[in-house]
Amino acid sequence: RDYAGAMRAAAATLAGEEAELAAAAARKGNALLEVLVAQANDEEAEDPPPSAFKEPLRAFRLALKLQPGHPEAKKGAADLDELLEHISVFEQRPKPNHKLPYDVVIVGAGAAGVGVALTLTKTFGLDPKRVVLVERGDRPGETFRRWPKEMRFISPSFNHQGWSGSFDLNSVMFGTSPAHTLGAEHPSGEDYAFYLGALAHAGDLNIMAKTEVTGVRSRTRNSGFWVDVAPRPGTEEEGAEPMEPLRARYVIWAAGEFQYPKPTDAADEMFPGEALCRHNSSVRSWKEMSGDDYVVIGGYESGMDAAFNLAACGKKCTVAASTRCWTTTTDDPSTELAPYTVQRINEALEMPTPPRLLAPLRVTKVEEAKGGAKGFLVHATWGEAEDDEGSFVSKRRVTEEEKGEDEPGEEGTEIVLRTPQPPILCTGFEGSVSLGVASALFEYGNDQACNAHAPVLTDTDQSTITPGLFLVGSLVQHGELSFCFVYKFRQRFGVVANAIAQGLGYDTRDSVQEARQIDMFMDDFTNCQGACGETC
Numbered sequence: 224r225d226y227a228g229a230m231r232a233a234a235a236t237l238a239g240e241e242a243e244l245a246a247a248a249a250r251k252g253n254a255l256l257e258v259l260v261a262q263a264n265d266e267e268a269e270d271p272p273p274s275a276f277k278e279p280l281r282a283f284r285l286a287l288k289l290q291p292g293h294p295e296a297k298k299g300a301a302d303l304d305e306l307l308e309h310i311s312v313f314e315q316r317p318k319p320n321h322k323l324p325y326d327v328v329i330v331g332a333g334a335a336g337v338g339v340a341l342t343l344t345k346t347f348g349l350d351p352k353r354v355v356l357v358e359r360g361d362r363p364g365e366t367f368r369r370w371p372k373e374m375r376f377i378s379p380s381f382n383h384q385g386w387s388g389s390f391d392l393n394s395v396m397f398g399t400s401p402a403h404t405l406g407a408e409h410p411s412g413e414d415y416a417f418y419l420g421a422l423a424h425a426g427d428l429n430i431m432a433k434t435e436v437t438g439v440r441s442r443t444r445n446s447g448f449w450v451d452v453a454p455r456p457g458t459e460e461e462g463a464e465p466m467e468p469l470r471a472r473y474v475i476w477a478a479g480e481f482q483y484p485k486p487t488d489a490a491d492e493m494f495p496g497e498a499l500c501r502h503n504s505s506v507r508s509w510k511e512m513s514g515d516d517y518v519v520i521g522g523y524e525s526g527m528d529a530a531f532n533l534a535a536c537g538k539k540c541t542v543a544a545s546t547r548c549w550t551t552t553t554d555d556p557s558t559e560l561a562p563y564t565v566q567r568i569n570e571a572l573e574m575p576t577p578p579r580l581l582a583p584l585r586v587t588k589v590e591e592a593k594g595g596a597k598g599f600l601v602h603a604t605w606g607e608a609e610d611d612e613g614s615f616v617s618k619r620r621v622t623e624e625e626k627g628e629d630e631p632g633e634e635g636t637e638i639v640l641r642t643p644q645p646p647i648l649c650t651g652f653e654g655s656v657s658l659g660v661a662s663a664l665f666e667y668g669n670d671q672a673c674n675a676h677a678p679v680l681t682d683t684d685q686s687t688i689t690p691g692l693f694l695v696g697s698l699v700q701h702g703e704l705s706f707c708f709v710y711k712f713r714q715r716f717g718v719v720a721n722a723i724a725q726g727l728g729y730d731t732r733d734s735v736q737e738a739r740q741i742d743m744f745m746d747d748f749t750n751c752q753g754a755c756g757e758t759c
């Protein structure tokens with residue numbers, strides 16, 4: 224019955240065991256290392272193969288895991304590091320276990336494509352020549368180059384590596400930091416594309432640029448893929464032969480979401496007249512847009528970014544949002560406005576042309592103004608009043624005609640907003656999985672509202688209906704967990720790389736351990752919180 228006593232006794236035994244086990248592992252490591260060092264120093268004998276160093280390395284790592292800072296293990300690991308400085312333990316890759324020219328084709332060289340390619344080649348030791356990234360842009364990071372000039376990363380960059388268990392939130396490879404490379408806490412798209420390009424260059428990645436993936440075909444079950452490719456429209460050389468399909472054992476879909484906004488065609492439109500609007504992903508610069516009075520449909524990060532940037536360049540703007548996202552708080556930092564956004568919206572509300580923030584509004588129709596008047600009418604219906612009425616703020620000085628509109632109207636009543644410019648749609652992205660050329664190779668969830676259209680994935684992020692086809696990046700979702708930000712989706716790179724490397728016959732034990740240590744191997748979601756929300 225003496226639970227506390229029993230616990231203390233058990234803890235003491237475990238502590239003793241751990242120390243003994245750590246000492247044993249360190250001893251084993253040093254013993255193995257001694258033999259290898261002797262062999263390396265013996266001029267008559269052949270040098271030990273790099274793979275022989277894996278066993279002592281494993282032993283030192285085990286000792287350090289059991290007792291971080293164990294002096295013998297630390298010294299042994301340092302000696303080993305010194306010895307291995309110029310030897311790659313991956314020099315002896317297994318021979319290809321298939322006849323296809325590539326091990327992996329990665330579709331898209333964005334944050335996810337570059338990150339997973341580096342994990343495959345640097346952490347898991349795949350041959351960079353056998354891993355090819357196909358990118359429609361001129362260089363890696365095409366999406367980021369298409370961001371509006373004024374847009375910034377909302378997740379902050381800071382180089383805290385070495386002082387905490389993790390690293391820069393926007394980094395796609397351990398040991399690198401956009402904050403350090405770019406000197407920016409909230410990098411612009413252009414800056415971030417530079418960071419990705421620098422990583423790809425330093426990592427010797429094999430990138431086929433200006434090339435569009437036009438089809439992905441699965442060969443007979445489990446024997447690889449044909450990936451159809453063509454020059455990006457507009458870059459074709461006259462008279463050139465069509466490009467041969469790429470043949471690979473595995474395909475990683477990393478084509479992202481930004482270049483695949485929700486379609487506004489009649490069959491699928493959210494409200495009549497949606498096609499009259501302009502999606503925010505087509506804006507290259509808020510400042511350079513003509514006109515000075517806008518209606519923005521949709522709130523959250525994109526809507527608030529539009530509102531801030533329009534206000535910052537002296538343009539008027541009214542946001543019609545379905546929820547009062549500017550006051551929403553949740554468990555998951557990616558489903559409420561980022562602090563950076565809240566800060567900027569507060570700044571915008573103090574500017575000479577502050578944005579009007581209206582919610583809860585459901586847009587029902589957009590039409591061209593009638594009777595010879597120019598511009599557009601946005602019809603919207605007030606929704607159920609939300610609890611936090613008190614925190615509804617909009618400091619814009621309204622004209623006589625608009626008075627009263629800033630206050631939420633009675634539920635079910637209509638409001639009509641006028642704008643000389645096509646309304647800006649900030650209603651999100653459909654994404655490249657369901658809109659891209661591989662859409663039929665995935666199945667889609669229909670069990671819960673929030674992941675109804677998400678691709679269903681295995682526990683290694685493979686398509687459930689096309690083995691060998693993996694998904695990486697912001698479209699990865701497991702149940703209610705959405706891996707929509709870099710700091711989330713990069714943690715799955717190790718899981719995907721491990722499944723592929725194992726399939727190619729690699730011994731991945733050390734690589735998995737390394738990926739785990741650097742926070743790039745998340746195979747347990749128990750510590751993840753938060754549901755998906757409109758921000759994703």
Ligand SMILES: Cc1cc2nc3c(=O)[nH]c(=O)nc-3n(C[C@H](O)[C@H](O)[C@H](O)COP(=O)(O)OP(=O)(O)OC[C@H]3O[C@@H](n4cnc5c(N)ncnc54)[C@H](O)[C@@H]3O)c2cc1C
Pocket residue numbers: 330331332333334335336357358359360363364365366367375376377378393434435436437477478479480481482525652655659695696697698707708709710
């Ligand atoms: C507006 C917006 C703001 C965001 N802000 C943040 C943020 O602050 N922090 C954060 O962590 N995340 C943010 N995200 C999430 C964001 O999606 C990811 O961080 C990141 O862009 C995803 O990287 P990716 O590689 O999956 O996609 P992308 O960066 O879009 O890369 C996909 C690549 O694939 C290429 N491609 C697409 N289709 C093809 C094809 N058929 N053939 C050849 N190439 C193709 C594209 O050219 C592109 O280079 C934001 C997302 C959006 C939409």
